[in-house]
Amino acid sequence: MRQRILLTGWFSFRDGEATAGDVLALRRVEDVLRHDGLAYDVAWSPAFRPGDLDLDHVRPRAYSHLVFVCGPLHGKQITALHRRFRHCVRIAVGVSVIDADDPAVTGFHQVLARDAPGAEPVEDLAARAPAMPATPVVGVVLTRGQGEHGAHRRHGQVADELTRWLVGKDCARLELDTRLDTHDWHLSATPDQLQSVFARLDLVVTDRLHGLVLGLRAGAPVLAVDPVAGGAKVTAQAHACGWPAVIPAEHLDEAHLERWWRWCRSAPAHAAALRVRADFTAGTAPDNADELLTALST
Template identity: 75%
Template sequence: MTGWFSFRDGEATAGDVLALRRTEEVLGRAGLPYDVVWSAGFRPGHLHMEHVRPRAYSHLLFVCGPLHGERIAELHWRFRHCVRIAVGVSVIDGRDPAVTGFHRVLARDTAGDPPVVDLAARAPARPLPPVVGVILTHGQGEYGALRRHEWVAEGVARWLGGRDCARVELETRLDAHDWRLPGTPEQLESVLARLDLVVTDRLHGLVLGLRAGVPVLAVDPVAGGAKVTAQARACGWPALVAAEELDAERLERWARWCLSEGRTAARRLRDDFGADALPDNADELLTALEGA
């Protein structure tokens, strides 16, 4: 089985992979053996196009995506002895050699025929991983030589890249004109409330995540600890990693806690914030003004 996910310079989309899983489900139920060819860049260590021996196969399946271009036409030549079938594809030009080279084209959309539901829609469901909001800063030059921001960001990114989770990059900065940024605090809070976990090295990433009742894995990017550490202490929040102690094992241990006991702890803190159970400086403001 091949698709656009099979070419070295192609791409693998979520829809392509789900369409592939739907096709695998059908073949598996029928007891038909198959191999999947992956892009070496996307799935190193798997079967790649340059390692395929075409004569070892009787059929070539091309799954999902548009049928056009020289790369698909080359497949027809390389697998010319095979029965070639395309499934769940879009046909833009029925005269394209990429299309006419197939013995059968089971299109999801083509001129003159009614469209068919995409294969991805009926792909077998798998357990969904947690959704993790990532709020990092590369600034805060005021900490000078104590800054470990680049080290922290790289370490967190490397750990997250190897973890099975849905990562959402977020920013606490507001912007009324850039659609990629929240325009109001409530817009950011709306996103935070839908997360399973927040990973951050920012003070307000910590506070706003807990305010939304979402567990937060906080990393203090300043050597010796600074405002993130202080705020975690003020909130009584334990999931904190110092820059000097940053490693994947420690991050993973706190992430597991956040996604288990931490859920209840975060909701309790959210309720404490709302019930004025934790003091801040606002109540002292009037006294300070009166005494000034």
């Protein structure tokens, strides 16, 4: 049989999981195999990569070698691989060995461990994975509340539509909450802490007024959706700030989202966001605090 390698890992099991570290380790192994001209396939969990090659549909006899990449060597799923691919040369690479006598470990012909009892540890495979282009970091600020809008509320539908669409975007999504809490570590305790996060974003997607304002205050383009039928405070605030990228709840669809996504990723959008930030800093437009002084003096 001609040599062909099946790459597996915890990312291959239907009830396993794919972590960023595991997938980067896989990329490092793929890079080495491609450089050496070796033929291989990758088995993915159908829960993670539906439609790709998965273990349930692999023909074991098509492979001469099975390589298990990254993660701890233990458990019935790995011992099952030894039985199913018993004809293959089986190698584990970049793995952790907890118990050297575990059948999940002893079933391999070779174990190239990153750490094992009594052995000197080596760098994890993810450390030298090929560099990939950076993706935009997108802050996502959504609400399902605001019951004061009554029958005009579209908050649930808007959040569902936005999150379904965002799953398909190649970006680093960061869920944010504008609520402050001095006890819950998930939340910022001060506005300055939260603003520091916004300052590191490339783009903001939000259906909240303060998601819009904090994004623009940081100079980040904002794709805003007004979750109230007929328009409410999000639309009004975007108008007050001179910001165009607002979609009414009634017009929320993929075409509008894609149009404003492309614009928000453009140089003109970044320039526009920086102009709004400069206007905020300069205080060129009066706000209610300025009016308050007049009201107090009457």
